[in-house]
Every structure is written in structure tokens, then in C-alpha cells.
Amino acid sequence: MTTVFPPGSDVDTVSPGTHVLIIGVGGYPHLRGGDPERRLDDTFGLKQLSSPPVSAQAVAEWFLGRHAKPDAQHGYYNPKAPAASLEMLVSPPWVPSGNAQRYAFPFPEGRYVGVDGASRENIASCYVTWLQRVKANPQNVGVLYFCGHGVTGLNDYLLPEDFGHTRGNPWHDAIDIGTTARAARRSVAGALYFFIDACREMKYGSVEPGALPQALEPVKIKRPVLCFSRLMLWATGEGSMAHAAEGKPSRFSAALIQALSGYYGEPAPEGAGWVVTSSELAKGVEQIVEQENRELAAHLHQHIEVERIASQPFHYETRRPKKVGQTLSAEAALTHVRDVLVATPGAAMLPPGVQEVIAESVESGRIPLENIQQEVGRWSRDLSDWQERLATEHDREAAERALELVAAGKLDEAGALYDHLIEAAEARAVSEHARLASYYSKRANVLALQGKWQDSFRALENALANAENAFT
Numbered sequence: 001m002t003t004v005f006p007p008g009s010d011v012d013t014v015s016p017g018t019h020v021l022i023i024g025v026g027g028y029p030h031l032r033g034g035d036p037e038r039r040l041d042d043t044f045g046l047k048q049l050s051s052p053p054v055s056a057q058a059v060a061e062w063f064l065g066r067h068a069k070p071d072a073q074h075g076y077y078n079p080k081a082p083a084a085s086l087e088m089l090v091s092p093p094w095v096p097s098g099n100a101q102r103y104a105f106p107f108p109e110g111r112y113v114g115v116d117g118a119s120r121e122n123i124a125s126c127y128v129t130w131l132q133r134v135k136a137n138p139q140n141v142g143v144l145y146f147c148g149h150g151v152t153g154l155n156d157y158l159l160p161e162d163f164g165h166t167r168g169n170p171w172h173d174a175i176d177i178g179t180t181a182r183a184a185r186r187s188v189a190g191a192l193y194f195f196i197d198a199c200r201e202m203k204y205g206s207v208e209p210g211a212l213p214q215a216l217e218p219v220k221i222k223r224p225v226l227c228f229s230r231l232m233l234w235a236t237g238e239g240s241m242a243h244a245a246e247g248k249p250s251r252f253s254a255a256l257i258q259a260l261s262g263y264y265g266e267p268a269p270e271g272a273g274w275v276v277t278s279s280e281l282a283k284g285v286e287q288i289v290e291q292e293n294r295e296l297a298a299h300l301h302q303h304i305e306v307e308r309i310a311s312q313p314f315h316y317e318t319r320r321p322k323k324v325g326q327t328l329s330a331e332a333a334l335t336h337v338r339d340v341l342v343a344t345p346g347a348a349m350l351p352p353g354v355q356e357v358i359a360e361s362v363e364s365g366r367i368p369l370e371n372i373q374q375e376v377g378r379w380s381r382d383l384s385d386w387q388e389r390l391a392t393e394h395d396r397e398a399a400e401r402a403l404e405l406v407a408a409g410k411l412d413e414a415g416a417l418y419d420h421l422i423e424a425a426e427a428r429a430v431s432e433h434a435r436l437a438s439y440y441s442k443r444a445n446v447l448a449l450q451g452k453w454q455d456s457f458r459a460l461e462n463a464l465a466n467a468e469n470a471f472t
Contacts, residue, residue: 051247
């Protein structure tokens with residue numbers, strides 16, 4: 001763990017403050033372009049990255065802007081929760097010399113701080129420290145930024161520097177960030193911000209039996225939820241890539257800094273200056289990236305994904321923002337949702353994971369509070385129907401696993417499992433159609449040799465139909 005701010009690692013954990021953890025992973029010795037002696041046989045199409053160290057540095061410099069230069073007009077400012085600590089873990093791209101590369105964070109006065117690498121062990125240790133700081137005061141703000149490889153499987157996973165170190169199961173080293181973020185709501189009372197700058201392409205190796213990437217902290221369902229203001233900003237949607245120019249900050253990180261600096265804001269409720277709330281921050285990043293999409297080829301487009309629970313003032317600006325909101329967009333936290341859910345008939349019969357999904361859907365605004373009874377009824381019916389259909393499922397083991405995931409509230413995981421099954425079934429169907437086309441064609445030949453021309457013609461029609469299904 002490397003404390004970049006404050007100097008001397010003297011962190012105030014008593015007063016309200018903002019604690020930032022920044023992770024940039026460009027070097028992957030076990031992936032393509034890495035160490036030939038340690039490289040995985042199957043690197044899943046993943047290679048070294050040049051953008052994450054640069055992106056991580058740019059984001060860190062923004063958060064420390066006003067501390068590095070007191071008269072600066074650029075950088076994080078929140079009088080209710082001033083910047084209290086900034087930790088960094090950065091892994092530069094692997095180089096053929098084999099010498100361990102260490103990133104150093106540059107300060108304006110010419111001083112440098114050596115930063116530890118973003119191994120899974122270092123990330124886990126640093127996360128524990130960051131979480132302890134954020135939960136030390138209910139008014140604290142926690143920010144976690146990650147830039148590096150990410151994939152989608154049964155959930156969204158981030159890959160640390162040493163991904164692939166566990167040779168028999170490389171996914172053991174991946175980090176389940178979705179579960180990690182959900183668990184944090186039961187540890188932290190203040191606002192949480194997760195900025196995830198990573199691709200989310202599907203990698204089916206992560207869904208194979210035994211893969212099981214772990215979260216940095218498991219969800220303890222029996223613990224009460226404390227955090228009712230959380231923003232998760234993803235650089236791209238599920239199944240898609242995030243983009244960056246070689247050696248430059250990524251599109252998402254550049255847009256994030258621009259939005260943080262007041263691209264979209266509104267008059268501060270205190271009457272002085274401007275404020276960027278959670279919703280305006282998300283809206284700003286989304287609009288900036290969408291504007292860039294119009295000037296790029298379609299294969300370079302990316303679309304931000306937002307998961308937001310409530311909206312609170314995050315950053316204050318003295319300069320007028322580029323776009324001004326008309327009214328205060330901060331939204332009151334729906335702290336009573338779970339009490340309403342407990343009192344809803346039938347809710348107690350649902351699995352705890354399902355109750356969690358319903359509660360978060362209402363808290364994030366996807367479902368109106370007045371529809372909670374309807375949602376409980378829908379879940380009850382769907383789970384019952386699913387259970388009844390198990391006996392007739394072709395792949396019962398996979399169907400039972402999917403039902404377990406749904407009952408645990410892991411809908412992304414269940415969906416990913418069915419995507420995998422669909423792709424496998426479609427591949428089998430193509431193979432079967434090609435085989436049938438061949439068989440029908442040969443049968444037509446036999447019928448023709450027998451002089452049964454009408455039957456031969458019908459067999460040829462079947463051959464053609466199956467060939468079309470196989471190759472269209």
C-alpha cells in the first residue's frame with residue numbers, strides 16, 4: 001500500500017473526510033506480451049495495457065490538485081468532507097528486460113513517491129485499510145477508482161497484476177467487484193463512489209466449474225444496510241470494450257475528470273459557487289462520451305453504464321460549469337425501503353438474495369416504491385414456475401445452478417450462465433444442421449440411383465434447408 005496523500009501517512013480518520021483508493025494495472029506478466037516463462041497458455045485475448053498508469057495518475061492529480069497548489073482552480077473540493085487520504089497501487093506494463101518496474105507518482109515541486117504494484121494481495125490489503133478509514137465517520141466519502149483489464153462472466157471481474165498466478169485456476173486471482181460494492185453498503189454509512197474503467201467482454205473461462213472469482217469482502221445479508229448513497233460508473237456496458245489511445249488517459253478517465261471539474265453542475269444549496277452531484281457527474285460523463293462517439297467509427301463507440309442509489313453533492317466548484325442544472329438534483333435516500341419490504345405480504349417467503357435485489361431496485365429508482373407488492377408477487381410466481389419446470393429441462397444441472405443464482409439475487413450471473421448455454425446450444429445446432437445437410441444430400445443421391453426422382457428432390461430440399469440454417 002502506498003499513501004500518496006497526506007505526506008507522512010498521518011491520516012485523519014476522526015474528522016469527516018474523503019478517502020480515495022486509485023488502482024491502475026497496465027502490467028500483466030501472465031498475459032500476452034508478458035513474461036514468456038510465466039505466460040498462460042490461454043491468455044483469453046488479454047495483453048499489456050499502456051493507459052492505466054497514465055489514467056490513474058491523471059485522476060490522482062485531479063483529486064490532489066488543490067493540495068498540490070493551494071491557489072489552483074483544478075481539483076477536488078468538498079468543505080463537508082475534504083480530501084483526507086489518497087492511496088495508490090500501480091503496475092506499469094511488463095518489459096522484456098524482466099526487471100521489476102515501479103511506478104512513481106510525480107508532485108509539482110519535483111518530488112516523487114514510489115508506488116506499490118497492484119497485485120491481488122496488495123489490492124486486498126489496501127482495500128481493507130481504505131474501508132476502515134471510510135467507515136470511521138458516518139459523514140465520510142469513499143472513492144474507489146480502477147483502471148485495467150476487466151471481464152464479465154457470472155459477474156463483473158477486475159484483473160489484478162498477478163492474474164494467472166494460480167496456474168490451475170487463473171480466475172482465482174480475479175476480483176468480483178459487483179459483490180464487493182454491494183458488501184460495502186453494509187460497512188459504510190457515508191457516500192460511496194466506484195469508478196470502474198475496464199472492459200466488460202464476456203470470458204467464458206470465468207464461468208467454468210471451480211473458477212469462482214472472489215470479492216474483496218463477502219456480502220453479509222444479515223447485516224443492516226448503512227449506505228444509502230452509492231454511485232457506480234462503468235466505462236462501458238456489459239459485453240463491450242472500453243477504449244484508450246496508446247500511452248494516454250482512457251476515454252472514460254478523461255471524461256470523468258472533465259465531468260468532475262464541473263461539466264454539469266448547479267448552484268450550490270449553500271448559496272456560494274456550484275456543486276456537482278452524483279446524478280450530474282454521471283450525466284456529465286455520459287454526455288461527454290456520447291459526443292465523442294459521434295466522431296468515431298462504430299467499433300470504437302462505448303456507452304457508460306450507471307448504477308446509482310440516491311444523489312448527493314460530491315464536488316464543489318467556484319467556476320461556472322459548462323452546463324447548469326435548474327434545480328437541486330440531490331435525492332433523499334430511501335432509508336425506509338427495507339422496512340416496507342419486510343411488511344409486504346409474501347416477502348418473507350422469498351430468499352434473502354431476492355429480497356436484496358428488490359430493495360436495491362427500489363432504492364436505485366428502477367422500481368417505484370408503490371410497486372413493491374407487485375414485484376414481490378412477480379418474483380414469487382417466477383420462482384415457483386422455475387422450480388416446476390426443472391424436471392423437464394434438457395440440462396437439469398445447469399438449470400438448477402441458474403435457479404440457485406436467481407434465488408441468491410445474482411441475476412447477472414444467472415443471465416451469463418444462460419448466455420453460455422445458448423451459445424453452446426447454437427454451436428451444436430449449427431453442427432447438427434451441417435450434418436443433416438450432408439446426410440440428406442447423400443440420401444438424395446441414393447434415391448436418384450434408384451430412379452425415385454420425386455423423393456430425391458424432396459431430400460435435396462431438406463439438404464438445402466439445413467445447409468441454410470447451418471451457414472446463415
